[in-house]
Amino acid sequence: xARLAGYSGSGHVKLAAAVExxxxxxxxxxxxxxxxxxxxxxxxxxxxxxxEASVLVGDFLLGQAFKMMVEVASLRALEILSSAAAVIAEGxxxxxxxxxxxxxxxxxxxxxxxxxxxxxxxxxCEVGPALASRPKDEQSACRSFGMNLGIAFQLVDDALxxxxxxxxxxxxxxxxxxxxxxxxxVVLAFRRGSESERTFWRRTLEEGEASDAxxxxxxxxxxxxxxxxxxxxxxxxxxxIATDALALFPASAMKEALEETVEFCIYRSx
Amino acid sequence: xARLAGYSGSGHVKLAAAVExxxxxxxxxxxxxxxxxxxxxxxxxxxxxxxEASVLVGDFLLGQAFKMMVEVASLRALEILSSAAAVIAEGxxxxxxxxxxxxxxxxxxxxxxxxxxxxxxxxxCEVGPALASRPKDEQSACRSFGMNLGIAFQLVDDALxxxxxxxxxxxxxxxxxxxxxxxxxVVLAFRRGSESERTFWRRTLEEGEASDAxxxxxxxxxxxxxxxxxxxxxxxxxxxIATDALALFPASAMKEALEETVEFCIYRSx
Numbered sequence: 001x002a003r004l005a006g007y008s009g010s011g012h013v014k015l016a017a018a019v020e021x022x023x024x025x026x027x028x029x030x031x032x033x034x035x036x037x038x039x040x041x042x043x044x045x046x047x048x049x050x051x052e053a054s055v056l057v058g059d060f061l062l063g064q065a066f067k068m069m070v071e072v073a074s075l076r077a078l079e080i081l082s083s084a085a086a087v088i089a090e091g092x093x094x095x096x097x098x099x100x101x102x103x104x105x106x107x108x109x110x111x112x113x114x115x116x117x118x119x120x121x122x123x124x125c126e127v128g129p130a131l132a133s134r135p136k137d138e139q140s141a142c143r144s145f146g147m148n149l150g151i152a153f154q155l156v157d158d159a160l161x162x163x164x165x166x167x168x169x170x171x172x173x174x175x176x177x178x179x180x181x182x183x184x185x186v187v188l189a190f191r192r193g194s195e196s197e198r199t200f201w202r203r204t205l206e207e208g209e210a211s212d213a214x215x216x217x218x219x220x221x222x223x224x225x226x227x228x229x230x231x232x233x234x235x236x237x238x239x240x241i242a243t244d245a246l247a248l249f250p251a252s253a254m255k256e257a258l259e260e261t262v263e264f265c266i267y268r269s270x
Numbered sequence: 271x272a273r274l275a276g277y278s279g280s281g282h283v284k285l286a287a288a289v290e291x292x293x294x295x296x297x298x299x300x301x302x303x304x305x306x307x308x309x310x311x312x313x314x315x316x317x318x319x320x321x322e323a324s325v326l327v328g329d330f331l332l333g334q335a336f337k338m339m340v341e342v343a344s345l346r347a348l349e350i351l352s353s354a355a356a357v358i359a360e361g362x363x364x365x366x367x368x369x370x371x372x373x374x375x376x377x378x379x380x381x382x383x384x385x386x387x388x389x390x391x392x393x394x395c396e397v398g399p400a401l402a403s404r405p406k407d408e409q410s411a412c413r414s415f416g417m418n419l420g421i422a423f424q425l426v427d428d429a430l431x432x433x434x435x436x437x438x439x440x441x442x443x444x445x446x447x448x449x450x451x452x453x454x455x456v457v458l459a460f461r462r463g464s465e466s467e468r469t470f471w472r473r474t475l476e477e478g479e480a481s482d483a484x485x486x487x488x489x490x491x492x493x494x495x496x497x498x499x500x501x502x503x504x505x506x507x508x509x510x511i512a513t514d515a516l517a518l519f520p521a522s523a524m525k526e527a528l529e530e531t532v533e534f535c536i537y538r539s540x
Contacts, residue, residue: 033326053363053366055299059332059362060359062332063360064356067356070352070353082336082339083337085332085337089326089330089334093323093326093327096326
């Protein structure tokens with residue numbers, strides 16, 4: 001693994017593993033909370049081993065993650081990652097409150113995905129330079145890269161859940177719709193829609209009466225109002241901020257890889 | 271709050287709150303996993319706000335707990351508490367594996383309650399003197415006090431779940447039996463029982479066919495084999511170890527309070 005200048009420890013490997021464990025723990029718990037049956041195209045853990053195991057193994061992974069972080073013995077790294085864990089959990093609770101509420105604004109939505117998704121990207125990116133005792137401006141730049149990449153990632157993910165800007169085979173479309181999740185494509189289509197369209201969104205999302213025909217209608221309304229296109233446009237905006245955050249670093253293969261991550265994240269929507 | 275000599279910070283308050291948050295988080299998750307309807311004589315949180323909120327608020331409390339611990343900035347305290355969190359989560363997973371297995375030995379059982387209950391008592395007791403930089407023998411003594419108090423507490427709790435050694439009103443008896451939990455009263459009654467009694471335990475606990483009449487029969491078998499009495503006797507043994515662990519400390523009001531905690535913990539079974 002390439003390293004930042006001025007650091008020769010191995011703590012970054014443990015911290016990277018800790019981030020991965022934290023992430024896996026949230027996925028296990030999310031699938032229980034959302035009653036999801038699939039994860040990454042396969043049966044979710046809870047379908048194979050039950051909700052009990054998913055809750056408890058999630059807790060186990062969180063416990064192991066904190067133990068590994070503590071082993072690295074960097075209070076600054078602990079601060080970054082424990083704050084992130086607290087913010088993520090708060091974001092999940094926020095989302096529970098905001099669920100099925102079509103009055104959600106774009107700002108509300110971004111606040112939720114900032115907390116529940118982007119914060120972990122931000123902490124993961126900040127903790128490396130923090131551990132390497134790099135200057136504060138570099139730490140902030142890396143954090144900002146992660147935060148904006150995370151927001152862009154989630155926006156594209158939310159667009160893909162309605163098929164993205166182009167129809168694609170093999171993608172399980174409409175999960176968010178069936179669960180009544182208010183994501184940016186919905187926020188835009190709802191706000192730009194007529195009163196009768198809003199009645200449709202309220203019935204399907206707030207009252208949970210979403211059939212397959214409703215999903216098709218939802219996608220047609222999103223197309224009409226360019227909601228998916230503009231969701232990806234918003235993602236491009238955050239992606240640009242992420243790339244600019246890296247501008248203060250000199251050119252390097254590592255920097256290029258990070259820039260390509262932003263590109264990949266956004267262009268998978270096509 | 272009384273303080274240990276040589277320490278004047280306020281970190282102990284944050285650490286105490288962190289322990290309480292960790293504990294509450296495990297209760298929220300336990301009730302989801304066990305599908306419990308009651309907690310401390312009232313409706314469980316999941317009955318009022320749902321499983322989703324219980325999982326996520328548990329995660330939130332864990333996140334807050336770690337954040338508070340990190341604020342105290344003692345790596346030793348972090349080590350103690352994050353190890354405890356990892357052991358507890360591991361204990362919960364172990365228990366899931368051991369559930370409904372009448373072949374569980376007394377040693378298996380004590381290993382489970384050591385991890386899932388007593389470890390948090392131990393960490394809570396160890397972290398105070400560790401933060402106050404007290405000598406290692408005092409830290410170990412406090413840890414040992416907590417560990418053995420925790421085991422004694424859980425043993426008495428398990429006896430009380432079958433009504434304790436004396437009948438009492440107002441106590442919700444038989445929850446463990448109906449859930450097929452293998453606790454020490456069961457381990458003892460099963461081992462001391464005849465082959466036909468073992469068939470009874472297997473049917474009710476492993477196959478989950480436990481009626482109210484079965485519960486009465488289970489209690490009568492426990493009485494016959496003195497299983498509840500001996501469970502409390504075992505608790506008294508661990509209580510004595512806890513009290514002896516404090517012997518190296520000079521007499522004080524604080525020490526007396528800790529000794530009384532052991533007494534209270536065991537004599538509530540009468």
